[in-house]
Amino acid sequence: MTDVASHESAETVLLRMEAKIGLVGARFLLAAGRAYDVHAPANDFRDGEKQACYANSLHLALAHPELVYVEGRALSHGVVPMEHAWNVDASGLIVDSTWDTRDGGYFGVAFKADWVLARVEAQGHYSVLAEVFPEYLLHEDPAVFLAAPTPEQVSQVRDLFSTVLKEIGRPVRGATKSPRMRP
Numbered sequence: 001m002t003d004v005a006s007h008e009s010a011e012t013v014l015l016r017m018e019a020k021i022g023l024v025g026a027r028f029l030l031a032a033g034r035a036y037d038v039h040a041p042a043n044d045f046r047d048g049e050k051q052a053c054y055a056n057s058l059h060l061a062l063a064h065p066e067l068v069y070v071e072g073r074a075l076s077h078g079v080v081p082m083e084h085a086w087n088v089d090a091s092g093l094i095v096d097s098t099w100d101t102r103d104g105g106y107f108g109v110a111f112k113a114d115w116v117l118a119r120v121e122a123q124g125h126y127s128v129l130a131e132v133f134p135e136y137l138l139h140e141d142p143a144v145f146l147a148a149p150t151p152e153q154v155s156q157v158r159d160l161f162s163t164v165l166k167e168i169g170r171p172v173r174g175a176t177k178s179p180r181m182r183p
Contacts (some may be wrong), residue, residue, distance in 0.1 A: 009075070015030055025132075031159075034107070036107070055126045057098070071083075073106075073107050081105075109146070116128060141158075
């Protein structure tokens with residue numbers, strides 16, 4: 001039996017379970033992300049390459065500044081949420097050039113497209129969050145990479161990053177070391 005409300009989506013329930021066992025990616029998605037409207041109307045951007053959601057979504061966000069790039073988990077034609085990327089418009093409706101958005105659910109983090117592009121160029125591959133949570137992200141200021149974050153989101157993500165860095169024994173950005181005492 002689970003302690004999450006029965007009205008939560010499959011994506012949210014799975015994320016909460018993963019966060020409970022300490023998975024950083026799930027903890028990040030819950031701190032910085034949100035659920036998106038799954039009843040989005042069909043859109044005019046259906047020509048994306050299949051199985052290239054990260055590239056499709058980033059290129060769409062760069063070509064259409066009114067769209068925001070989002071990465072997270074989505075459920076489409078199945079029962080297990082998958083890592084996925086999509087876009088949202090100004091009203092928060094899903095624009096997915098890779099999947100059919102008339103069913104399933106979406107939970108993700110909105111990123112600044114230009115920041116994601118810089119990461120793609122530096123790393124040589126698309127996606128910020130796919131597969132393994134990237135340690136480099138723990139050293140970034142969320143105000144720099146989140147698209148239109150609320151002050152609460154920035155604070156929650158900063159707190160999470162500080163906690164995770166302490167858990168893995170890495171220096172926390174902005175923390176000061178106590179001066180050494182001379183004998």
